[in-house]
Amino acid sequence: MTSPVRPLGVGDVRALAAELDLRPTKRLGQNFVHDANTVRRIVRLAEVGADDVVLEVGPGLGSLTLPLLEAARAVVAVEIDPVLADRLPATAAERAPGRDLRVVTADALRIGPGDLPLAPDVLVANLPYNVAVPVVLNLLAALPGLRRGLVMVQSEVAERLAARPGERAYGAPSVKLAWYADARRAGPVPRAVFWPVPGVDSGLVGFTRHDRQDGAGTDDTRGADREDVFAVVDAAFAQRRKSLRAALAGWAGSAPAAEAVLRAAGVDPGARGEALDVAAFTAIAREGRHAPTP
Incomplete structure (x- = not known):
């Protein structure tokens, strides 16, 4: 004892x-x-x-x-x-x-x-x-x-x-x-x-x-890697007062390219990062991986 x-x-x-x-x-x-x-x-x-x-x-x-x-x-x-x-x-x-x-x-x-x-x-x-x-x-x-x-x-x-x-x-x-x-x-x-x-x-x-991480950690078209998602998050909050269309322009290659990715992910390009949950950031990263190179 x-x-x-x-x-x-x-x-x-x-x-x-x-x-x-x-x-x-x-x-x-x-x-x-x-x-x-x-x-x-x-x-x-x-x-x-x-x-x-x-x-x-x-x-x-x-x-x-x-x-x-x-x-x-x-x-x-x-x-x-x-x-x-x-x-x-x-x-x-x-x-x-x-x-x-x-x-x-x-x-x-x-x-x-x-x-x-x-x-x-x-x-x-x-x-x-x-x-x-x-x-x-x-x-x-x-x-x-x-x-x-x-x-x-x-x-x-x-x-x-x-x-x-x-x-x-x-x-x-x-x-x-x-x-x-x-x-x-x-x-x-x-x-x-x-x-x-x-x-x-x-x-x-x-x-x-979590038991599940919103498609995290997979390499196929259904998921998004953590590094990809975190890159989107960092870009969105580096200029948090700007719309996502503007804040993600550098990440996507241009503001129009960012808008196209956001719309494909079902996210309002005029929204700000502070309005999005982790699932939305994952969707943006996933669409960004498959967007055409500007």
């Missing part, structure tokens, strides 16, 4: 930081959670179960890692800072003995399936604000077994990731996440639970991967 997990409090976090002579850096987005109720809430909202292998990105000092170890079958923790990565197994052994923790010292932006010792099915992480969107998108692309997740990000980023067509925050990150998964806001996180206290508010975003 395993011993109860002992969470980290604010005093423990500061003591560990002092032991490691740690000075949290803005470059790595290091703001460490020290509130036990907050991390337990995250694990609960993520619905982590005893059969899950959890991928945690940026475990830091281990505040979230410990309750994840208590709830999951195993935790794979990816940490870019070698000092933190080296200390984490000892913290887990001291405070969550008998649990299965695998620590990988790596950049989550470059992680592939062959880089992890176990195949995770759940992502739970406190993500640095400056890389949150590319980390989530890279992991969903690289790890097809990742079925769901809950991430803590800057509040503004949370709004963008979970936004729906027509909403103010809707943009390229919203569409790209929707390519893979259904996203939802899962609540705010107060600044006071972090050390050092960040200058921005935080929020939780949950996602569940």
Whole structure:
């Protein structure tokens, strides 16, 4: 029988930081959670179960890692800072003995399936604000077994990731996440639970991967590749105040060519990108692949 997990409090976090002579850096987005109720809430909202292998990105000092170890079958923790990565197994052994923790010292932006010792099915992480969107998108692309997740990000980023067509925050990150998964806001996180206290508010975003991705990943005439769809999305939102006819002119070769593709896809050329869902962008990419070269 395993011993109860002992969470980290604010005093423990500061003591560990002092032991490691740690000075949290803005470059790595290091703001460490020290509130036990907050991390337990995250694990609960993520619905982590005893059969899950959890991928945690940026475990830091281990505040979230410990309750994840208590709830999951195993935790794979990816940490870019070698000092933190080296200390984490000892913290887990001291405070969550008998649990299965695998620590990988790596950049989550470059992680592939062959880089992890176990195949995770759940992502739970406190993500640095400056890389949150590319980390989530890279992991969903690289790890097809990742079925769901809950991430803590800057509040503004949370709004963008979970936004729906027509909403103010809707943009390229919203569409790209929707390519893979259904996203939802899962609540705010107060600044006071972090050390050092960040200058921005935080929020939780949950996602569940689609069983089907709107024709994604196929090479035949029925589907559109992810790269093709994302190219359309990037072009549409690079000039988001313009009509799609104008915004996609460079992508299609000319404004008339863009209009022809849009009409073939069943999309109003006068619409803007913020009005389209991921299925519409997929239809545009699909028609664009088969349009005559201008």
